[in-house]
Amino acid sequence: MANVILRNISKSYDNHQALRGINLKIHDREFVVFVGPSGCGKSTLLRAIAGLIEVSEGEVFIDDKLVNNVAPADRGIAMVFQNYALFPHMSVFDNVGFGLKMAGLPRTEIATRVREAARLLQIENLLQRRPRELSGGQRQRVAIGRAIVRQPKVFLFDEPLSNLDAALRVATRVEIARLHRAVNATAIYVTHDQVEAMTLASRIVVMRDGLVEQVGTPLELYHNPCNLFVASFIGTPRMNLLAATVVGLERDKAIVSLGETERLAAPCVTDGLSIGDAVTIGVRPQHLIIGSSAPVFRAVVAAVERLGDETFVYADHAIAEQVAIKIDGEGGATVGETVPVGVVTGTCQLFTAAGVAIRRIISVADQERISAIVHGFKR
């Protein structure tokens, strides 16, 4: 198993800078997910690690060895592709064992390793079939099997679940997590789906326009996004972002105004803030309370989504921004109803006009209270 170090990685094409000075260290056995919108450079970065594309600048280290000039097959990596990339003219057995055969391993060892991988992935009965005879989920298992048999130092996944239907995606996601624990290897996973990132990763790398926006554990990114982009990218539904103005500053607290009379107190480090500054308030849907006795603003319900164990209410704020409110259970509101909306104290995140997060201050007591309110409140 091995670590991966990326030092000042840049990649440029004719008119386009795909990667800009990426510095990253992925520890041994870690499951790191590169996440970001389409075109952010995550797949380019993955291919640079794999050696499938040459970097314009920078160095790639795998297991502390510089691999810039090392062929992909010699880097100790294995890759699972979005479109499976199985060889259509070979059987499943030959697909899985292809790399071992090319490495010159004896037939008996190839057979042993292939059958072991097939057992792990529950595809023993598919070994003699061709890829065209398999379903999407089966093909993806074969692709994973082809990666596992090589016993690589690093596993690379390039959006492996994108071509699967929703139910299969969830099942395969669980399977990948289980396999990662079983093989206990370093893994780098690329996806545009932040739910996959949140559920699989030990650490997430959020990317945009060829740059790394933030690196952290899923909950670090969720609770302490460093900027507006990360805040709105992580979390489903996305964080509510409301334009506001600083109208008061106290020790460890900023008072912001959402409109004429709506006020909100946000515990944060106030250094660098001035009265009159334009800021953005970020509040997670589960931290908004419909029918609060101390409402911060009023909103008109535009849509209600009842999912059984939870309900999402989408309401138009008087300042023409739509907010999403999450309610446990089947509570909610009626479309067209005007509802008072409160905010759980200490849960909102402030961002400067430039979109940079202002550090929150949360006391231990507040943390416990927030947790109790969010999980215990029902309308």
Next chain:
Amino acid sequence: MILSALAWSATAVLALVMFFPIAWMVITSTKSETDAIAIPPNLWFVPSLAKFEAAFIDGDYLRFFDNSVAIVGGSVLIALALGLPAAYSLAYFPGKRANDILLFALSTRFMPGVAVIVPLFLLYSKAGLIDTRAGLILIDAALNLPLVLWLMRRFFRDIPLEIIEAALIECRSHWRIFWRVVVPLSVPGLGATIFLLIILTWNEFFFAVNVTGQSAAPLPVYMAAFMTTEGQTWAQMSAAATLATLPIMILGWLTSRSLVRGLAAGASR
């Protein structure tokens, strides 16, 4: 339904127009010389294979046939041996000059033979390649190479890039990837390309008639020999032409399905 009938009718007319010269050639080859040149054409005649016998035995058909097979085989093999690896490289690792290379290769096909035949003849004379199979093989290989580059690069690019990337991760040898992954997945296109090369090389006349003589002349030259100072013996010439085109027609008939599949595979992606 009317459209379908119209399409079928148009196809039948087109097929008739294209096949008519072949059919007329075969019919003429079974006539006597008198019947062959009769105007209006004589449709009621006693068919005979005498002209075939004359073409085959007196014309020494088999010698020219052997030369054609050797020249076609040799030139196609050389063009494939050089062109396939180049097409692989141009398809997957093109570099900045790839388009320039392809355009240059194609431009050699624009070159009229008459522009180069004199210096080529002089070169071949010095090199002892006049009237040799090897000499014509080299020329035909050079003519075939651009086609291999263009066609096979196109067929290789039809293979999804991720399959090649997966192969690169599994195997460090480009040669093995080429033989074990790329070529098997390109068989329909490769078959279509080979057949096209065979047709073009089999029918190549200009360089063949200029650089070969008694020893190495292929079948197109054999047919030209029937144009004598005493005039053209149409029936005899038709028989010779039928014998000369028969192998290609049989090959085309046997491989027509694969050929269409190979060409269609490239067109549909």
